[in-house]
Amino acid sequence: MSWNDSMIKQAKKIIKMYPQKRSAIGPLLHLAQSKDGYISDDSIAVISELVGITEVQVKSVSTFYSMYKQEPTGKYLLSVCKSISCEINNSKEIIDVVKDFTGLNNNETDENDLFTFEAVECIGACGGAPAMQINYETVEGLSSENTIKLCEWLKEEQPDVIIAEEMQDNFGGTKSFDWAIKDQSGTTGSVPGFQTFNTTKEKK
Amino acid sequence: MSENIKINVNGNQIESTPNKLLIEACEDSGIHIPRFCWHKRLDPVGMCRMCLVEIETPRGKMLVPSCTTEVTDEMVVDTESEVVKKAQEGVLEFLLINHPLDCPICDKAGECPLQDQTMAYGPGESRFVEEKRHFEKPISISEIILLDRERCILCARCTRFSDEISGDPLIEFIQRGNKTEVNTFPNEPFKSYFSGNTVQICPVGALTSTSYRFKARPWDLKSVRSTCNGCPVGCSTELNSSQNKMLRILGVDNDSVNQGWLCDKGRYNFEYLNSEFRLKNPLKKIDNELKETSVKEIYTELSELISDRNTNINFLIGTNSTNEDYVAFNEFAKNFPTTNQTFYLNDDYLYAGFFEQDINRATIDDLNNSEAIVIWAEDLKENLPVLYLRVRQAVKNGVKLIVFGHSNSTLEDIADFYYSEDIVSENFEIIKDISKLKGIKEHVKDKNVTAIIGKSTPYQLDEYLDKLVSYLVENSNSKIMNAFSSGNTFGAINNLDNVKNLRDFTKNVSSENTDLLFIVGSDPIGRSVFSNEIHRIIEDIDNVVCLDLFLHETSELCNYIIPTSSTLGEKEGTFTNIEFRTSRIDKLVPSPGQSLSDWEFISGLSNFCNFINNIDSLDGLNELAYQDFDNQDSPSFKNLDKPSNFDGIINDYQPNVSTMPNETITSQYFVGKKLYGDNITIRYSDSISLLGAKQFIEASESTIEKLNLSSGECTLKQNGHQVSANYVVNNKLADGVIFIPQNRRNFNRFDFSETIEISPNQSKEALNVN
Structure with missing residues (x-):
């Protein structure tokens, strides 16, 4: 097994949440992706052993969903949104800028394994369009100039940890829900409405 | 049974049982609905959309896939309307978008459902450029x-x-x-x-x-x-x-x-x-060399040998012949009143206990109709693969499965109760009180049970199995099926009067009591666990006649070798299966050279010896085989050739099998068979020959550690005989248990009842010294 003890422990905890073991494949694949950045064949073998189905059945699930990466990505995965809200707010330009800067086409990784570029469907930041994600951390309200600056910063500084807030402060613009009516109770952060409908649960 | 319902298809009333799929109901009434994904034996998925039909609904006519729609009473269906035709054309046009038009080089062309249905229902041209x-x-x-x-x-x-x-x-x-x-x-x-x-x-x-x-x-x-x-x-x-x-x-x-x-x-x-290695002409051993000869010459020499009818003749019979062949041998043996007319079957798993107890015989269908299945036999998947599929099907339908055996069987994954180490000892004895086991108490006692019982290894003692059989007979409404795993075993024990097994052969037969030995279609030296003893016995006997397809370890030792037709496709006859169902074996291709069917050879020999020859025609033999039956349900050619009997006829023969109980010899190894082995036929079937060629042993990780193996290979050694083999880690096996497949090349020379020295292979560097 190529997973360490703590991951196996985490996996077993996930499996316990489902009445049938094989129902846990989805979250387990996320766990695998969080480890390697993509779904490796080794991880698939581990998952298949944990849930008691064959490797190819796990592979079948993991290749069905495009957000499980089948290939290793570069250090920074640049996911620029191309869905409707961002499109209206000129995401095409952002995509071109990133393409020009990195020299990459969709789903390509550069030689130094630094950048992987992809144009993705909605990342849930319509309020702050156009938006993109670096390693799944969102930055909103981009302009072409700021996008170039962001890319240059990544290339030169090569930070080990990407933090959404930090990027937003340095390179972002209008943020989702900046313009929304303030939540009077003050209990919900930037996303009003979620907790009042009890759709999310407190982490324990 | 609920009553049949009526549905209207294309203006005609048809009847169907409720809950049937529409496509199946139509099929049964002779209305063909085109389909690709639907298959009678598989769950419906509705993948291909080829079987769309129109049905009337409260909201008007609607296209539905007939493979996922169940019939309901008064349903009105149209399978040929304009809309349906249009849908079929559309589906086919889409299916053909990415389908290459390489029919001229495709093996399926000519029997291809896509090709046929495109012709019948397709649009005729494609718009895809x-x-x-x-x-x-x-x-x-x-x-x-x-x-x-x-x-x-x-x-x-x-x-x-x-x-x-x-x-x-x-x-x-x-x-x-x-x-x-x-x-x-x-x-x-x-x-x-x-x-x-x-x-x-x-x-x-x-x-x-x-x-x-x-x-x-x-x-x-x-x-x-x-x-x-x-x-x-x-x-x-x-x-x-x-x-x-x-x-x-x-x-x-x-x-x-x-x-x-x-x-x-x-x-x-x-x-x-x-295969080019098939025997084509009769061979005779002259000065230790096999020379080609004619059948006539062999007949002449043999008839001289047996003309006085006091010759001591023994038969070692393989399980690859037809029932008619067995009848011929049986009749032939009756010409020698002084010998005991015993047939030793080439099967080291055969034992008589099953036939001595008063049991109800099970059919394969009984598996589905019982409340529980009890299995204690060889690994079904390796030895009776399709029976394994039927067991699996029954388990899917909710029948409880209780299995005894070493924890290596493929049934472990599907069994509800799997009794291994703690309950079944290394020597395959149930060491706990059967009646106290949970699975037995809850699902077997006083229930309808189908059992599959057979030896798990040739070394298992008969009494162990008898104990389970008598428990089942006494405590449940049981039907029992005996799992012998080779060929037409049941045809042989049906049609031969006195059958014994290979162990008996090694005990009873020697050059002193045998002037002439017939070996028919079997290679006991190449594949049985009594290989060495049988080798000695056959070598000692002066006259050995062998009927076989190939030269192999056994036939090479014989004085006369007759090439025979293969039961697969080269002769006609009947075959009796595990549930005593007799069905037809038919001929399709000619056999090579001077090959004869077993019965043809024996019949010719009878003529040469001037015996009363009642075995000179296949129909005659078939009649002889089933003369005790009512004309109506006898599995004679006449009855089997009726279309309603193509699936075979179950008969209720009481076979006469008497084997010596195995009381002494045991093995410290778990000896068994794998599906692909080094049988002579597999060896000469090119596409699968390699599958059975690998020499290996299986053991758990800790056992392998104890044996100090490390490099992936090991050497098995015993009395100067040495085989290099791989070892396979199988953690399902209990500690200390070593599985050795008996059907591997050169493994037959080991005596599994004695210790085999298992040592690590010399390292590669050591081998490369020269």
Whole structure:
């Protein structure tokens, strides 16, 4: 097994949440992706052993969903949104800028394994369009100039940890829900409405 | 039973049982609805949309897939309306978008549902001008199966078969949308014992087998219905040949037996028929060398030897002959009143206990109709593969499965109760009180039970099994099936008057009491656990006549060798299966050279000896075999050739088997058989020959550590005989248990009842010194 003890422990905890073991494949694949950045064949073998189905059945699930990466990505995965809200707010330009800067086409990784570029469907930041994600951390309200600056910063500084807030402060613009009516109770952060409908649960 | 319901299809009333699928109800009434993904034996999925029909609903007429719609009373269906036709044309146009038009080089062409239905229901032309999708073509997904993904129309028949029926889902859909393809996991080939079935049910030429690829065109094939004689399940088959060469075997849907499926050994173990190594002319040993001779000369010499009828004759009979052959031998033996007319069957698993107790015989269908199944036998998947499928099917239908055995059996995954180490000792004895086991208490006592009982290893003592059998007979409403795993065993014990097993042969037969020994279609030296003893005995006997297809370890020792026709496709006759169902074996191709059927040889010999010859015709033999039966239900040729009896007739023979109880010899190893072995027929069937060639032993990790093995290879040594083998880590085996397959080359020379020295192989560097 190529997973360490703590991951196996985490996996077993996930499996316990489902009445049938094989129902846990989805979250387990996320766990695998969080480890390697993509779904490796080794991880698939581990998952298949944990849930008691064959490797190819796990592979079948993991290749069905495009957000499980089948290939290793570069250090920074640049996911620029191309869905409707961002499109209206000129995401095409952002995509071109990133393409020009990195020299990459969709789903390509550069030689130094630094950048992987992809144009993705909605990342849930319509309020702050156009938006993109670096390693799944969102930055909103981009302009072409700021996008170039962001890319240059990544290339030169090569930070080990990407933090959404930090990027937003340095390179972002209008943020989702900046313009929304303030939540009077003050209990919900930037996303009003979620907790009042009890759709999310407190982490324990 | 609930009452039949009436539905209206295309203006005609048809009847159906409730809850039936519409496509099936129509099929039963002779109305064909085109389909690709739907298969009678698989769960419906509605993948291909080819079976769309119109039904009337409260909201008007509606297109529905008939393979996922159940019939309801008064349903009004139209399978031929303009809308349906348009839908079919649309579906076919879409299916053909990415399907290559390589029919001229495709093996399926001529029997291809896609081709046929495009002709019958297709639009006739395509509007698709873009490039079709391309894949590497074809890729091999196992040693015997090739996959051409361009041709695949994604009906999911193969993936559903491997998941639902055989339970080894090693192929699956990969990717999504127009990128979807069927494939295996990298480095994890489609290693299934049933993979050939996916080739048969593939509605296009996407899955092909190495043995049939590019060999023939379907319209050139001659075909005949027969019965597989590979194991006692007796699956119904269709044999295909072209230009007098056997080219393919297909499964035929026999509802009570194989339901259309075959194991890969039954399907692909036929190429030996065309092997250049087949014996073509009779051979005679002169000065220790085999020389070609004529049958007549052998007849003359043998008749001189046995003319006085006081000759001591013994028979060592294989399980690959037809019932008629066995009758011929039986009648022939009656000419020698002074000998005891005993037939030693080439089966080291055969024991008599089963026939001595008063039991109800089970049929294969009983598995589905009982409350629990009890199995204590050889690994079913390795030895009676299609019976394993039927057990699996029963378990899926909710029948409880209770299995005894070492924890190595493939049944472990599907069993509700699996009793291994703690309950079954190393020597295969149930060491706990059977009646106190939970599975037995809850599901067997006073319930309807079907049991499959047979020796797990040749060294198992008979009394252990007898104990379980008598418990079942006394405490439940049980039906019992005996699991012997080789060929036409049941035909032999039905038609031979006095049958004993190989162990008895080694005890009873010697050169002192045998002037002449007949060995018929068997290689006990090559594949039984009594190899060494039998080798000694045969060597000592002065006159040994062998009837066989090939020269092998046993036939090489004989003085006279008669080439025989193979029961597979080269002769007519009948076969009796594990439930005493007798069905037809038919002839399709001629046998090579001067080959004779077993009965033809014996009949000719009778003539030469001037015996009363009542065995000179096949029909006569068939009548002799079933003379005790009522004319109505006897499995005679006349009855079996009626279409209603193609699936065979179950008879209630009381066989006469008396084997010596095995009281003494045990083995410290777990000796058993794997599906593919080093049998002479597999050795000469090119596409599967390698599958049985690997020499290996199995043990758990800790056992291997104790043996100090490390390099992946080891050496087995005993009395100067030495074999290099791989070892396979199998953590399902209990500590200290070493599994040794008996059907591997050179393994037969070991005496498994004695210790075999297992040591690490010399390292590669040491070997490279010179």
